[in-house]
Amino acid sequence: MLEQNNISSYNIDNDGYLLLAHVSEIAPGSIKRVILEEKDWEVAIVNTNGKIYAFRDVCPHRALPLSVGRVEGCRVVCIAHTWKFDLEDGGKAACPPIRKSLETYPVRVEQGNIWVKVRIW
Ligand code: FES
Numbered sequence: 001m002l003e004q005n006n007i008s009s010y011n012i013d014n015d016g017y018l019l020l021a022h023v024s025e026i027a028p029g030s031i032k033r034v035i036l037e038e039k040d041w042e043v044a045i046v047n048t049n050g051k052i053y054a055f056r057d058v059c060p061h062r063a064l065p066l067s068v069g070r071v072e073g074c075r076v077v078c079i080a081h082t083w084k085f086d087l088e089d090g091g092k093a094a095c096p097p098i099r100k101s102l103e104t105y106p107v108r109v110e111q112g113n114i115w116v117k118v119r120i121w
Helices: none
Strands: 003-007 018-022 030-036 041-048 051-056 070-072 075-077 084-086 092-095 107-110 113-116
Touching (some): 003 018, 018 041, 051 107, 051 113
Parallel strands (some): 003 030
Antiparallel strands (some): 018 113, 030 041, 041 051, 070 075, 075 084, 107 113
């Protein structure tokens, strides 16, 4: 089931990281979609292999949301045409092996809070 939050007010720190979720909201092996309403921007947050990853929730193939896809280890798979993106490798397309990559964002986890530097402010 797709987990989604819409955020209209932001908690942003001095380094430009936004508080977007808590680890307890994202089960291991799943993806949460967060909509930044003011910016009309979508972020996907993945919890897998004991790490948290974040990227713009737009498949670079045909712009469908990757948050409706699935997680396979350190890869996220788009359900539309099954392209796979390697989160350990900066979101590079792993299958097919092309140059397109996810727009990934730095993540900090502090006391379970997930802070993401989205770079749109
Ligand atoms: S839209 Fe994602 S693989 Fe085609």
